[in-house]
Amino acid sequence: MNSLNFSTVIAKAIDDLSEKKSYSKLFHLHQEGSPLPSGDALKSIVDLARSALFPGYFGNSSTNSQTVKYYIGVNVEHLFDLLTGQILAGLCFGSDEHCESCNDMLRDKAATIAAKFISLLPQLRATLATDVEAAFNGDPAAHSYGEVISCYPAIRAISNYRIAHQLLVLGVPLIPRIITELAHSETGIDIHPGAQIGNYFTIDHGTGVVIGETTIIGNNVKLYQGVTLGAKSFPLDENGKPIKGIPRHPILENNVIVYSNATILGRVTIGHDATIGGNIWVTEDVPAGTKIVQTKAKK
The missing domain is CATH 2.160.10.10 (Hexapeptide repeat proteins)
Structure with missing residues (x-):
């Protein structure tokens, strides 16, 4: 196959891939001004949430009793900004309306949901503490809570699930499922956020x-x-x-x-x-x- 044939084959593939009938069920029509969910941003959101939920184990490892409030404050403020943007992306993705015209309204909604989620972090930590205790008490090979938090895939998967479940309960579309699938890819544990x-x-x-x-x-x-x-x-x-x-x-x-x-x-x-x-x-x-x-x- 010479270079001319390469060009012909490639051009035909482009034409075929551009046929509306072939992509109608697989195409997301992006609207200008509407953000899209980001896997990298959602991973950062999970990391920031973990750093607040498990201070010293995730995030800044030099955190101590004198600096913990500072580091949690910095991380939570960053979490709020990132989470607001990703919730907005989820709301736009799940909306039938043109998001450019209602961006301000949806951004306010996204910020409200993000603030509500952050207000639930203390409750979320208390629940995850019971999961860590259950893992430690249920495994003779576990030597400390720190080992369970740092090493056990179940804690990673369950923490992603509990974060995602709260967002789902708060009415966020799509984003919760991406968060649990991040843990699924990392740990092989598949928990639906619902x-x-x-x-x-x-x-x-x-x-x-x-x-x-x-x-x-x-x-x-x-x-x-x-x-x-x-x-x-x-x-x-x-x-x-x-x-x-x-x-x-x-x-x-x-x-x-x-x-x-x-x-x-x-x-x-x-x-x-x-x-x-x-x-x-x-x-x-x-x-x-x-x-x-x-x-x-x-x-």
């Missing part, structure tokens, strides 16, 4: 865990690697399309333990203090206090 998860939650090892959008998890719940809390089926509407937003994932009540590679599907309830053994497939309710394990096949 899931509802109680205190003292931990995931041991973590790789391959999937927690679906409408999952409800109580307090003192522990999951091991490879656990799936998923949907059994997707009801279709009259046009054959999946019905969105209906409860379709499991409910795990307080003090439930689910061991590695167990799969729990559908809107089933795992009663409090139940134990689900490894490699178990569950599609029906499990009574409180029940222990389900694999049985040996009879010869």
